[in-house]
Amino acid sequence: MNFFKISITAAAMAASFSAAAGINIIDNEKGSFSIGGDVEFDLNYEQKSDAAAGDDSSHFDQTGRILIEFAGERKTESGHYLKFKAQPLMDSSGAxxxxxxxxxxGVKDSWELRLGRFEAYDMFPVGQDTFLEYSGDTANDLYTDNAGYMYQLKEGRGRGGEAGQVMYSHRFANLYTEVSTMxxxxxxxxxxxxxxxALEASSDSIIVRPVVAYQTNNFRVAASMEANLVKDAVIFADGSAGDVGNRIGYGVTANYSQGDLSVxxxxxxxxxxxxxxxTLAMNVLWKGFGLGYVYGVNDFDAASxxxxxxxxxxxxxSSYQFADIFDVNDFSIYVGLYHTNLTDKGISLASNFAEGDDFGGRVRFKYFF
Incomplete structure (x- = not known):
C-alpha cells in the first residue's frame, strides 16, 4: 500500500512538472513540499589596470549557474511550524x-530557531548589483593581502565554508531581533x-552577530555588531605575537521605500x-534602474x-532591468556596469598594493521557475 501511495505521488509530481513549468507544490496532512529555483547566466567583460606594473589586462567570458530549491513546511495545531530548505547549485563550469x-x-510572526547553512540579516544591502567588483581580488567575505578590503559586516553572516550556524530570531510587531552564530x-x-x-587555527572560532531592526511605514533601520568570542582562534603559523581572529565589527543600515523607489x-x-x-555606501533603485556608490578605507598601523x-x-x-521578456513575468535581462579605483595613500613596508582603474560590463539572463 505504501509503495502504491509513493508511486501515485511520483506520478502527480511528474505531471505537475510538465504542466507548471518546473514548479511543484504538494499540500497534505503532513505539510507542504515545493520544488523551484532560478537560472542565472552572464556574459562578462572586464579590464583591470596595474599602475605600478604599467600594464592592463582584459578578458571576456561567460559564467552562470542553475539553482534548484527544495523546501518544506509543517504546521501543528498548537501554532508551531517546522521548515527546511536545500539549494544545490550547478555551475556552468561543471562544479x-x-x-x-x-x-x-518556531511560531509564525514570533520566534524561530534555525540551524545549518544560510545567510543572516543583510547589514550592507547593495541594491541591484548586477555587476559589482572592487579593486583587487578581495570579496566582502574574503581578506587578501595587497588588495582593498571592503568590510560589510558579513564575516559572521553565514555560508562560511565548513563552519556551522545557529540563529535565534524574534519579532515584536515592528521590531525584529536576531542573534546568529558561526x-x-x-x-x-x-x-x-x-x-x-601564513595563518593557522589554534581552536575553532565562535562568531556572534546580534541584529536589531525597526520598521515604521516606509522607513527601516538596523544596527548590528559581530565578534569572535574565542581568544587566539586564528594565529600566525610562525609563532609571531598577535590574535588575528580578534576582529570586532559594527554597522548600521537604513532603507526608504516608496512605490518604485528604494534607497x-x-x-x-x-x-x-x-x-x-x-566602508560607506549608498544605492538607489527606481523603475528597474539601479545606481550605487561604495567608499572604503583600510588604515594600517606601522606595527603591522x-x-x-x-x-x-x-x-x-549601475544596472538596468529589462523585465517580462516575451511577456514572461519571471524572465528578465539585466545590463550592468562598474568602475572601481584603488589609491594607496600610505607608506609600503612590505606590501604591494596595485593602484589603478578597473571596470567591467555584464549582460545577465535571469529566469525564476
Missing part, C-alpha cells in the same frame, strides 16, 4: 555547490596570509589586528610591518 541548507522551527574553523576567511604571514544607506567599521577598515597609512577604494556601479 556543484550549495547555497542554503537549513532546518528551522562555529568552526574560520581561517578560510583569509585567502592566504595576513600582513604577509539604501550603509556604514560599517572593523577593528582588527594592526588594521581598521571602514606590512603597511603604514591608508588605502582607499572607490566604486561606482
Amino acid at each position: 556543484v555547490n550549495l547555497d542554503d541548507s537549513w532546518f528551522s522551527f 562555529i568552526g574553523d574560520r581561517t578560510e576567511l583569509f585567502a592566504d596570509t595576513y600582513h604577509g604571514k 539604501d544607506v550603509n556604514a560599517a567599521y572593523l577593528d582588527a589586528l594592526n588594521e581598521a577598515d571602514s 610591518g606590512w603597511h603604514d597609512g591608508k588605502v582607499e577604494v572607490q566604486t561606482v556601479y
